[in-house]
Amino acid sequence: MHKRILVVLFLVLSYSSYAQLSDLARIDYTIIPNTRSDVEFTRFRALFNYPIKLTSDGTYLLLGLDYSNIQLQFEKEDLPFDRRDVNDFQLLDLSIGYTQLLKNDWRLGVRFKPGVSTNLTAKALGVDDVVLSGDLIFIKERLIEADRKSRWILGVSYSGNRGFNFPLPFVAYYRKFHPDWSFNVGIPKTNIQYHFSEKHRLKLYAELDGFTSNLQNGMVLDSGEAAESINMSLIVGGFQYEYHVIDHVEFYARSAYIFSIRNNLRNENRDNIYTIDNESTFYLRAGVRLKI
Numbered sequence: 227m228h229k230r231i232l233v234v235l236f237l238v239l240s241y242s243s244y245a246q247l248s249d250l251a252r253i254d255y256t257i258i259p260n261t262r263s264d265v266e267f268t269r270f271r272a273l274f275n276y277p278i279k280l281t282s283d284g285t286y287l288l289l290g291l292d293y294s295n296i297q298l299q300f301e302k303e304d305l306p307f308d309r310r311d312v313n314d315f316q317l318l319d320l321s322i323g324y325t326q327l328l329k330n331d332w333r334l335g336v337r338f339k340p341g342v343s344t345n346l347t348a349k350a351l352g353v354d355d356v357v358l359s360g361d362l363i364f365i366k367e368r369l370i371e372a373d374r375k376s377r378w379i380l381g382v383s384y385s386g387n388r389g390f391n392f393p394l395p396f397v398a399y400y401r402k403f404h405p406d407w408s409f410n411v412g413i414p415k416t417n418i419q420y421h422f423s424e425k426h427r428l429k430l431y432a433e434l435d436g437f438t439s440n441l442q443n444g445m446v447l448d449s450g451e452a453a454e455s456i457n458m459s460l461i462v463g464g465f466q467y468e469y470h471v472i473d474h475v476e477f478y479a480r481s482a483y484i485f486s487i488r489n490n491l492r493n494e495n496r497d498n499i500y501t502i503d504n505e506s507t508f509y510l511r512a513g514v515r516l517k518i
Contacts, residue, residue, distance in 0.1 A: 254513025288323035357386030
């Protein structure tokens with residue numbers, strides 16, 4: 227069983243550091259229906275990055291904002307806490323990115339994201355609402371033939387409001403080995419995609435998702451323990467359809483199965499003190515993005 231879990235983790239851990247560095251703007255909506263669970267999860271997200279060209283050889287500064295509104299709708303009546311304290315969360319990050327070409331066709335990408343993640347039940351923000359995130363990656367892309375290319379990505383990623391509060395390695399190899407087929411394998415991102423045409427693409431993918439947020443004023447459970455934050459983490463895998471509307475503009479829709487989901491209230495030491503029942507298995511997302 228442990229070997230299976232390790233294999234699944236190796237194949238499905240995914241965090242879109244490179245994708246977010248390359249997305250100039252994105253709007254999407256995610257829903258986890260409350261089938262077989264006590265709670266329904268919805269997330270609206272909007273982000274943009276504004277590139278500022280610093281030099282003629284491909285050095286850019288990217289400034290942006292990343293905003294999410296997360297709603298948890300509880301069906302169960304006899305909860306050991308006030309559901310009003312954990313049904314509406316606001317996440318806002320300021321994004322400061324930098325990229326430049328290095329020797330031997332390598333590219334450096336760096337991003338720092340200070341922000342806040344909170345349920346906004348107090349009158350003002352506090353230091354506990356602040357979260358920090360960052361990425362450091364090195365990218366090397368090579369053109370093999372006119373319609374075939376490969377890409378190496380090496381680096382590390384950390385996010386204070388991702389749901390996985392520890393640094394994740396980023397090691398990935400991408401290759402378009404056929405005019406209609408490409409794959410990306412590694413840690414933390416794995417997928418294989420089929421290109422129907424220049425406009426249509428189908429991808430089999432896996433990724434991490436979730437969030438962490440501060441609970442302002444704390445929240446005392448019926449047991450007498452005090453919850454200071456909420457953490458949701460999940461591992462999903464499924465299909466993504468992509469349609470290139472016009473140059474650099476893409477619509478995408480995901481339908482996925484949830485391999486693992488955890489919804490925990492935590493104390494000030496980040497120890498889990500209460501698990502919100504959630505056995506949902508379906509994950510849906512749709513959005514539009516503007517890509518470099």
